[in-house]
């Protein structure tokens with residue numbers, strides 16, 4: 001569904017060159033759900049904007065839904081839906097009219113376009129607002145309308161750039177429910193970016209971890225967590241000396257990837273924490289060390305990012321760049 005080779009985009013800003021995307025080689029199968037996960041400025045939006053023909057690449061090639069982004073952008077646009085970071089609906093029109101017009105622009109007949117608009121308004125819990133003008137909607141309502149706009153022509157490939165940022169948990173869940181139903185019923189391929197690790201973890205079957213314009217890991221969330229992070233077993237000991245000794249003992253046990261003492265605690269990374277924990281406790285006990293507490297935590301995608309880069313995604317996050325508005329589809 002998507003094939004890119006050496007896809008690259010750089011910008012000139014204040015006399016400097018920013019390499020936003022550096023040589024993206026990607027093959028995405030039809031029917032997949034793929035997340036781009038990375039900190040601010042990693043190149044996620046720039047990648048999506050190239051794939052949706054909104055931004056020409058500096059070099060490299062990309063075929064999207066069978067059409068080349070450089071030589072046949074109209075062919076790409078007909079087959080895809082795109083939700084950018086900005087709002088896509090005009091402010092002075094009624095909600096229903098915006099949706100019906102969008103459907104008509106994609107070649108749907110009047111009756112079909114109206115029927116789909118009604119279905120989408122119902123599914124995204126916007127039916128009570130159908131006759132309101134877009135400008136009077138709240139942020140969350142507006143975002144749900146944007147999603148409806150991206151879906152009205154039932155595209156085979158859907159790009160969502162931070163679809164749920166700033167929304168309350170109910171609206172986030174509602175949006176995902178709808179997108180995933182479309183994916184399930186129609187086989188829609190979904191490619192999205194998100195800052196919410198849980199969304200990538202829960203909904204994507206493949207996660208591309210992006211940093212400084214490059215894909216630094218590419219696998220299912222389960223594999224990424226198991227291969228690159230592992231479970232974390234934290235054991236509390238009586239004092240720092242015991243913690244140091246416990247770390248040494250832990251390192252000698254099978255399945256342990258690393259063990260470090262921090263103050264009175266020892267933190268142990270292992271491929272299978274449930275299996276390690278009883279044996280570790282027995283070993284510490286046999287060595288005469290007093291264990292005060294023990295807990296097991298499953299890895300998150302943030303742990304994966306930490307292993308890969310030495311930074312957490314959360315500490316890499318900074319306020320959205322001023323040029324984020326530039327990600328508007330009409331920009």
Ligand SMILES: Nc1ncnc2c1ncn2[C@@H]1O[C@H](COP(=O)(O)OP(=O)(O)OP(=O)(O)O)[C@@H](O)[C@H]1O
Nearest residue numbers: 011013018020039040041042043044045046320321
């Ligand atoms: N129009 C532009 N002019 C100059 N630099 C730009 C432009 N668009 C993006 N950049 C720069 O390219 C880099 C990648 O930006 P991009 O928006 O793709 O990152 P991102 O991963 O989507 O970040 P975010 O999570 O904040 O949306 C950043 O350093 C950004 O400042």
